[in-house]
Amino acid sequence: MTGAARKFFILALLYAIGGMLLGLYMGLSQDHSQMPVHAHAMVLGWLMSGFFAFFYHFFPEIGRSRLANVHFWLTTASGLILLVSLFFVLSGNIGLEPVTGISSMAFFACFLLFAWIARPVFSRAA
Template sequence: MTGLASRFFASALIYAVLGMTLGLVMGMTEDHAQMPTHAHMLVVGWVSFALFGFFYHLFPAAAKSRLAAAHFWLAEASLLIMLAGLVQIFMGRTEAGQPFAAAGSTGLLASMILFAIVAWPSVRRA
């Protein structure tokens, strides 16, 4: 695995470790306030980013486009922004976190649309 596929998969591994660590900390402290943050970190960060990595590994030509690079950077930045907002919201600072959660979520939707644009031709040809 190289290039964009490797970057997506490597970041997925980081989100998996961070998400599981957050889950462990919640369990040990019996404070589950960050459960939605934990879930988003694992589902979007671990699962989705790992799937993106596998797609780009299976279709390396798709990974070479500028849209694919934009997909990577937009997805990474958007997830971090959304997670920062979620942490704030579930710490009780809803007003401070809401703009970040909204911006990150919108960015993640835009990155998924970019991914669909990049992936569709490869999947249709396969």
């Protein structure tokens, strides 16, 4: 694995470790108030980053592109800000709700960027 594929795969593993640690903490403490953070880490972090990694691995010419690298860094930044701000919002710091909202929209924009990056694959299949 090289390029964006490798970066997204490492990111997916980090999200999985963090999400599982949070899940273990919630289970052991019987405090499940951070369940949305756990779910976001596992779905947006582990699953989506893993999917991006395998996409870029199967299409290495796309994965080596400058746009794939931009996709990685924007997705990483918006995802981490989303999770950290959501953690603090759920801990009672509602002043960070705008940060959570903006980072959620940025993460969605990153997915739209991925759809744009992946569009040549669909035209090849036709």
